[in-house]
Amino acid sequence: MKLSGIKSISQALHNKIISVQELHDIYLKRLNTHAENLNCIINYTPETANQQIKAAQALIDNKQAHLLTGIPLVHKDLFCTTGVNTTCGSRMLENFVAPYDATVVKNLNNRGMITMAKANMDEFAMGSSNENSYFGAVKNPWGLNRVPGGSSGGSAAVVAAGLAPIATGTDTGGSIRQPAALTGITGIKPSYGRASRYGMVAFASSLDQAGVFARSAEDCAYVLSEMCGFDAKDSTSAQVAKEDFSENLNQSIKGLKVGIVTEWMDGLSPDIKQATEQAIAKLQDMGAQLVEIELPTAHLAVSAYYVIAPAECSSNLSRFDGIRYGHQCENPVDLNDLYVRSRSEGFGEEVKRRIMIGTWALSAGFYDAYYRKAQKIRRLIAQDFDRAFAQVDIIAAPVSPETAFKFNTKKDPVSMYQEDIYTIPSSLAGLPCLSMPIGLVDDLPVGLQLIGHNLQESTILNVAHQYQQDTNFHKMVAEGYDE
Amino acid sequence: MNNSTQWETVIGLEIHTQLKTNSKLFAGTDTTYGASPNSHVSMLEAAMPGTLPVFNEKVLRYAIRFGLAVGAKVIAKESTFDRKNYFYPDSPKGYQITQLNHPIVEHGTLTIQDKNGNDKIIRINRAHIEEDAGKSVHDKYAEFSGIDLNRCGTPLIEIVSEPDLSSAKEAVTYMKEIHSIVTHLGICDGNLQEGSFRCDANVSIRPVGQNELGTRTELKNINSFRFVEKAINIEIKRQIKLLESGGKVTQETRLYDSDKNETRPMRSKEEANDYRYFPDPDLLPVVIDQAYIDNEKQYIPEFPAAKIIRYTQGLEIKPDDAKIIAQDKSLAEFFDETVKSLKQAKAKTAANMLLGEFSALLNSNDVKVEDNNLNVAQFVGLLEALAEGKISHKIAKTIIEKMWGTNLLAEEIIKTEGLGQVSDSGELETIVKEIINNNQSQFAAYKEGDMKMFNYFVGQVMKQTKGRANPAQVKTILEKS
Numbered sequence: 005m006k007l008s009g010i011k012s013i014s015q016a017l018h019n020k021i022i023s024v025q026e027l028h029d030i031y032l033k034r035l036n037t038h039a040e041n042l043n044c045i046i047n048y049t050p051e052t053a054n055q056q057i058k059a060a061q062a063l064i065d066n067k068q069a070h071l072l073t074g075i076p077l078v079h080k081d082l083f084c085t086t087g088v089n090t091t092c093g094s095r096m097l098e099n100f101v102a103p104y105d106a107t108v109v110k111n112l113n114n115r116g117m118i119t120m121a122k123a124n125m126d127e128f129a130m131g132s133s134n135e136n137s138y139f140g141a142v143k144n145p146w147g148l149n150r151v152p153g154g155s156s157g158g159s160a161a162v163v164a165a166g167l168a169p170i171a172t173g174t175d176t177g178g179s180i181r182q183p184a185a186l187t188g189i190t191g192i193k194p195s196y197g198r199a200s201r202y203g204m205v206a207f208a209s210s211l212d213q214a215g216v217f218a219r220s221a222e223d224c225a226y227v228l229s230e231m232c233g234f235d236a237k238d239s240t241s242a243q244v245a246k247e248d249f250s251e252n253l254n255q256s257i258k259g260l261k262v263g264i265v266t267e268w269m270d271g272l273s274p275d276i277k278q279a280t281e282q283a284i285a286k287l288q289d290m291g292a293q294l295v296e297i298e299l300p301t302a303h304l305a306v307s308a309y310y311v312i313a314p315a316e317c318s319s320n321l322s323r324f325d326g327i328r329y330g331h332q333c334e335n336p337v338d339l340n341d342l343y344v345r346s347r348s349e350g351f352g353e354e355v356k357r358r359i360m361i362g363t364w365a366l367s368a369g370f371y372d373a374y375y376r377k378a379q380k381i382r383r384l385i386a387q388d389f390d391r392a393f394a395q396v397d398i399i400a401a402p403v404s405p406e407t408a409f410k411f412n413t414k415k416d417p418v419s420m421y422q423e424d425i426y427t428i429p430s431s432l433a434g435l436p437c438l439s440m441p442i443g444l445v446d447d448l449p450v451g452l453q454l455i456g457h458n459l460q461e462s463t464i465l466n467v468a469h470q471y472q473q474d475t476n477f478h479k480m481v482a483e484g485y486d487e
Numbered sequence: 488m489n490n491s492t493q494w495e496t497v498i499g500l501e502i503h504t505q506l507k508t509n510s511k512l513f514a515g516t517d518t519t520y521g522a523s524p525n526s527h528v529s530m531l532e533a534a535m536p537g538t539l540p541v542f543n544e545k546v547l548r549y550a551i552r553f554g555l556a557v558g559a560k561v562i563a564k565e566s567t568f569d570r571k572n573y574f575y576p577d578s579p580k581g582y583q584i585t586q587l588n589h590p591i592v593e594h595g596t597l598t599i600q601d602k603n604g605n606d607k608i609i610r611i612n613r614a615h616i617e618e619d620a621g622k623s624v625h626d627k628y629a630e631f632s633g634i635d636l637n638r639c640g641t642p643l644i645e646i647v648s649e650p651d652l653s654s655a656k657e658a659v660t661y662m663k664e665i666h667s668i669v670t671h672l673g674i675c676d677g678n679l680q681e682g683s684f685r686c687d688a689n690v691s692i693r694p695v696g697q698n699e700l701g702t703r704t705e706l707k708n709i710n711s712f713r714f715v716e717k718a719i720n721i722e723i724k725r726q727i728k729l730l731e732s733g734g735k736v737t738q739e740t741r742l743y744d745s746d747k748n749e750t751r752p753m754r755s756k757e758e759a760n761d762y763r764y765f766p767d768p769d770l771l772p773v774v775i776d777q778a779y780i781d782n783e784k785q786y787i788p789e790f791p792a793a794k795i796i797r798y799t800q801g802l803e804i805k806p807d808d809a810k811i812i813a814q815d816k817s818l819a820e821f822f823d824e825t826v827k828s829l830k831q832a833k834a835k836t837a838a839n840m841l842l843g844e845f846s847a848l849l850n851s852n853d854v855k856v857e858d859n860n861l862n863v864a865q866f867v868g869l870l871e872a873l874a875e876g877k878i879s880h881k882i883a884k885t886i887i888e889k890m891w892g893t894n895l896l897a898e899e900i901i902k903t904e905g906l907g908q909v910s911d912s913g914e915l916e917t918i919v920k921e922i923i924n925n926n927q928s929q930f931a932a933y934k935e936g937d938m939k940m941f942n943y944f945v946g947q948v949m950k951q952t953k954g955r956a957n958p959a960q961v962k963t964i965l966e967k968s
Contacts, residue, residue, distance in 0.1 A: 327634075
């Protein structure tokens with residue numbers, strides 16, 4: 005059978021055309037066929053899956069099921085999951101088993117989704133190519149010599165290759181949108197505070213957000229609606245009512261004002277610029293009105309981000325000291341030796357680099373020059389967006405300056421950091437944003453970023469869904485991964 | 488510097504006050520002291536990945552009450568939490584959550600009495616909320632150290648004074664005054680031995696007349712009033728000796744060793760951590776309005792100073808007695824309750840008996856007022872019986888002992904034990920007559936005006952009635968005889 009979208013799969017489950025077990029087995033078979041080549045999975049979760057399959061089938065049989073009941077998914081391996089390893093792509097947590105479920109995991113479990121595996125990722129979510137995983141780089145289904153993007157590269161590869169219909173991810177500075185773009189799928193990061201961070205291993209607390217990958221905006225909407233919601237366990241959780249993001253998917257976008265950041269368009273390579281302009285023209289055809297906008301401070305975003313995120317990470321990762329859990333060096337001679345060697349052995353190069361940058365930026369005498377200044381820039385960027393959203397309903401922008409690049413081509417960290425120039429500004433402003441596929445350049449997917457104003461997830465999902473109703477780019481599958 | 492230099496001491500105190508909340512600062516974990524190691528530890532205190540802090544509102548309310556009690560100019564409408572980063576096994580997160588830039592309380596004052604008995608205002612720079620660390624246990628295992636995280640995350644307010652204290656004595660007076668405030672507020676159990684109330688002292692000296700402060704040292708974690716005084720004095724001596732011999736005071740943290748009565752360096756400024764403070768991104772600013780602060784005013788009790796004035800001026804209690812009662816929270820409560828219920832009896836009598844017989848019983852039984860061996864109703868009944876002339880003071884003493892640990896009222900004891908005063912004039916007259924008949928010569932002397940003989944007869948009547956005769960009536964009868 006052809007598996008296409010949560011709604012049709014769910015109907016098949018409800019109408020007993022297929023059982024939860026059979027559905028799961030189809031995807032497990034695909035995982036078994038492709039996951040190793042793609043290196044997109046760190047651990048499988050068969051025991052969890054088996055329990056969930058039984059429970060989900062019972063819900064369906066008793067007609068108590070939700071749309072998501074029985075739908076398989078893969079979690080990025082930084083969501084804590086009871087009884088299964090949560091590695092964060094790090095040697096430090098290679099054997100760490102969390103004693104609890106992240107709120108996001110719990111919310112989806114409560115809807116009867118089936119957890120099949122934990123996806124590979126850049127170590128502690130730090131990276132834009134997935135080359136920073138202790139468990140090896142993830143490969144892009146569109147070219148096994150190419151990166152899938154990062155840090156949620158494993159999750160993106162899983163969905164792009166059709167190994168699961170859904171995967172969770174997290175996005176701090178672009179870690180959902182950029183891999184979604186590079187693998188030709190749809191990925192959304194909600195507004196900061198929408199999804200609980202409880203149980204997500206922290207990288208940069210003021211930026212981290214959970215989100216989701218799927219083949220369509222529609223499927224993203226279904227899952228995101230259930231992931232999100234106020235959580236008293238996360239003090240930064242937004243105190244807003246739970247929202248069904250799929251409710252407005254079918255609204256016309258006629259008259260919708262779409263902001264275009266001219267400066268960003270001018271920085272793109274001709275091919276990507278063309279694809280992006282075509283997609284924007286399509287939105288115009290569909291009735292949207294284009295408005296040129298300016299984000300005068302946005303060019304400082306990457307610099308500010310690489311002060312704030314490492315500063316927070318340097319503190320957040322202090323708990324990995326080799327004492328209570330995680331990697332511990334052998335035969336420490338004293339406390340200091342235990343700290344130094346456990347952390348030196350447990351963390352990879354990029355994680356160490358960011359801890360050092362952050363430690364330095366927070367040091368006495370540097371704080372004002374770096375951290376305080378970066379926070380000021382962050383506020384200015386948020387104000388830029390506020391001004392823009394006084395004129396427009398959404399902003400359409402590039403996701404990444406390029407398509408999936410080859411492994412080991414970006415050895416200079418700063419050139420890697422530049423991957424996220426278009427995704428970081430909206431992250432600093434805490435805005436909801438998604439990436440959707442808009443075509444191929446040299447046989448590699450290109451994405452378009454849609455940025456909404458705070459808590460306007462349903463608006464960007466509506467635009468993406470309408471676009472996907474009129475186009476077929478989201479149905480593109482890399483060769484060899486047809487379902 | 489030579490030996491004729493007159494030195495002046497400058498001291499500032501940082502007092503760590505553990506707040507008496509049921510749960511921890513950022514988690515619902517139990518805070519009860521003395522549990523077996525690591526039994527009161529949640530995932531947050533163990534710093535499990537992905538855990539997040541959630542602020543305990545009770546702590547905010549307690550901190551506000553402290554601010555109100557010391558007349559703080561600032562109780563912040565918006566206060567924020569910062570991370571203080573350092574590695575140590577008893578702080579598993581690798582940072583302590585505290586308030587650096589926007590503390591909840593700023594600019595309070597406290598009045599103490601200096602050595603001449605004059606009022607002296609000590610400025611309180613700030614009081615901020617922070618979490619306590621766990622405990623390292625170094626003496627239990629040979630090869631390694633033990634870590635007990637039970638205390639980890641317990642809420643504290645750190646009360647930081649300005650360097651307004653000029654002697655070890657003043658420092659102790661100030662510390663006792665703060666202790667009295669936080670225990671009267673009921674926000675801290677004040678138990679120094681269990682570490683609920685600990686003190687760091689910043690000590691420096693300078694030649695008298697010099698404006699500039701000398702280099703200070705910080706004495707860490709002193710947990711008794713006596714040791715605070717000793718530690719500061721020994722440190723002042725050390726600094727004077729050092730400066731007078733041409734040396735220099737190094738800015739450093741020193742530890743007071745009570746066994747050797749000396750201070751010794753713990754770490755110098757150079758070795759000190761760069762704590763890399765920054766706003767905690769897991770916690771939003773705490774925003775409150777004036778109404779929220781005003782609402783806490785109802786929980787601010789009358790403090791000892793105000794009580795003393797009320798006792799001495801309103802109730803005519805002797806200043807020394809008023810002070811003793813006012814400074815003991817439970818004794819004062821008992822006294823106030825008693826005074827409220829008195830009809831004929833005087834507050835002064837209540838105070839006398841409270842500090843006399845009642846306190847003696849507390850001491851000899853080694854119990855506290857709140858152990859309730861004698862309740863207010865019993866005490867009031869006793870005082871009333873005395874005021875009404877039903878019993879003498881001597882009998883009152885017997886009755887209070889008999890009441891102790893029972894719920895019996897004075898009335899009942901008087902009745903069952905027949906301790907009531909003999910006020911029946913017929914009965915008393917008979918007794919007096921009989922005594923006069925048996926002591927004719929003494930009576931004659933009395934009649935001639937020997938007042939000693941008057942007392943002799945009163946004594947005889949009392950002896951015969953086992954102290955139960957009403958002295959006033961005996962006097963009237965004798966006068967008539």
